[in-house]
Amino acid sequence: MYEPLSNEQLIAAATDFGTPLYLYDTRKIEEQYNKLTNAFKDHPTRFFYACKALTNLNILKFMNSLGALLDCVSIHEVKLGLMAGYKPDEILFTPNCVDFTEIMAGKEAGVRINIDNISILEQFGNQFGGSYPVCIRINPHIEAGGNYKISTGHIDSKFGISIHQLRHIERIVKTTGLHVQGLHMHTGSEIKDIDVFLRGLDIMFGIASRFGELDFIDLGSGFKVPYREDEHETDVTTLGSKVALAAAEFEKEYNRKVEIWFEPGKYLVSECGYFIVKANVIKQTTATVFVGVNSGFNHLIRPMFYESYHRITNISNPDGAKRIYTVVGNICETDTFAWDRVLNEVREGDLLVFHNAGAYGFEMSSNFNSRLKPAEVMFVDGQFKLIRRADVFEDLLRNQVI
Numbered sequence: 001m002y003e004p005l006s007n008e009q010l011i012a013a014a015t016d017f018g019t020p021l022y023l024y025d026t027r028k029i030e031e032q033y034n035k036l037t038n039a040f041k042d043h044p045t046r047f048f049y050a051c052k053a054l055t056n057l058n059i060l061k062f063m064n065s066l067g068a069l070l071d072c073v074s075i076h077e078v079k080l081g082l083m084a085g086y087k088p089d090e091i092l093f094t095p096n097c098v099d100f101t102e103i104m105a106g107k108e109a110g111v112r113i114n115i116d117n118i119s120i121l122e123q124f125g126n127q128f129g130g131s132y133p134v135c136i137r138i139n140p141h142i143e144a145g146g147n148y149k150i151s152t153g154h155i156d157s158k159f160g161i162s163i164h165q166l167r168h169i170e171r172i173v174k175t176t177g178l179h180v181q182g183l184h185m186h187t188g189s190e191i192k193d194i195d196v197f198l199r200g201l202d203i204m205f206g207i208a209s210r211f212g213e214l215d216f217i218d219l220g221s222g223f224k225v226p227y228r229e230d231e232h233e234t235d236v237t238t239l240g241s242k243v244a245l246a247a248a249e250f251e252k253e254y255n256r257k258v259e260i261w262f263e264p265g266k267y268l269v270s271e272c273g274y275f276i277v278k279a280n281v282i283k284q285t286t287a288t289v290f291v292g293v294n295s296g297f298n299h300l301i302r303p304m305f306y307e308s309y310h311r312i313t314n315i316s317n318p319d320g321a322k323r324i325y326t327v328v329g330n331i332c333e334t335d336t337f338a339w340d341r342v343l344n345e346v347r348e349g350d351l352l353v354f355h356n357a358g359a360y361g362f363e364m365s366s367n368f369n370s371r372l373k374p375a376e377v378m379f380v381d382g383q384f385k386l387i388r389r390a391d392v393f394e395d396l397l398r399n400q401v402i
């Protein structure tokens with residue numbers, strides 16, 4: 001079982017590297033990866049780390065060392081993956097609403113391509129026929145996910161090719177001779193209910209017989225991890241055994257071996273991340289006690305963007321009396337990390353930690369308000385290693401033409 005970094009270790013890192021600071025513990029990534037591979041050991045299963053959650057090259061290299069493959073949503077993520085040492089066929093390229101030149105760039109790089117639009121499928125088939133295998137992203141129209149913004153399977157979603165367009169897909173495949181190697185779906189993020197995956201699998205198996213050359217079915221991601229104290233992660237062990245049963249039955253009927261693929265992002269890197277900030281000021285107003293920290297939604301946008309909950313601890317005063325605070329950033333716009341949060345008494349200068357900060361934390365940061373992006377540090381082999389320096393003022397000017 002993973003032993004979280006102690007307050008003393010976190011304070012030491014903050015002292016060495018300064019705050020605000022993103023810190024990733026590779027031991028937790030490894031634990032999550034091993035849980036997944038164990039859960040799905042009964043059927044050939046591959047895991048492609050959805051790297052948009054956290055793309056630092058050192059993290060990509062670490063994933064590669066574990067044996068995780070890579071899911072990329074832009075050609076630049078593909079390039080980062082290749083730089084990190086991935087072989088082209090270990091990378092799955094799943095872009096959305098890109099033009100044909102970006103698809104072509106993926107083909108030139110030799111990576112696996114996941115097509116999510118009829119018009120691209122048609123162009124690809126017309127140009128390359130069956131010479132370059134593809135995967136097709138289907139929208140099975142399953143409602144799932146923690147929140148509308150992170151749900152992708154609904155009827156209004158821009159993702160995938162609707163399952164109702166199956167006839168059109170078949171028409172293109174037949175006419176152009178496309179080699180369809182895989183079918184893909186990804187219905188959203190933070191799916192606790194494993195039946196959603198099983199229903200998805202059922203739908204995919206239901207249409208698989210229309211494609212005679214399938215090697216894999218990709219169920220995307222959406223594995224949930226606990227953010228609040230009382231939450232639990234997706235039961236991957238039960239899911240693993242149910243998927244294995246369903247897949248074995250399907251293979252018998254279909255008379256062909258089919259691998260199951262997944263693309264976990266959050267599941268692998270959410271809990272490994274600690275975001276350390278300093279309480280700049282305590283500000284008492286008529287109705288509220290604010291803690292104003294040396295960060296803002298420019299560094300961690302999830303609470304404002306998705307109304308997400310991040311556990312916060314005061315590592316400088318862990319035994320202090322419990323008080324009620326609203327934790328805010330220093331951005332000149334409403335910038336609230338947490339309302340009415342019970343914390344051990346916060347004094348100016350105390351260090352606070354946001355937990356579950358590994359996924360979509362640094363990755364979604366910006367320089368809004370001309371503020372600097374924080375450093376990133378990785379805890380590996382018992383040591384803290386700097387993997388990105390913090391911005392300096394010159395970084396704000398780097399691309400400006402004066």
Ligand SMILES: *Cc1c(COP(=O)(O)O)cnc(C)c1O
Nearest residue numbers: 050186189221222263264265266
């Ligand atoms: C974002 C994304 C994922 C990862 O989702 P998580 O909720 O972080 O696990 C997987 N597949 C695709 C295609 C994605 O766009």
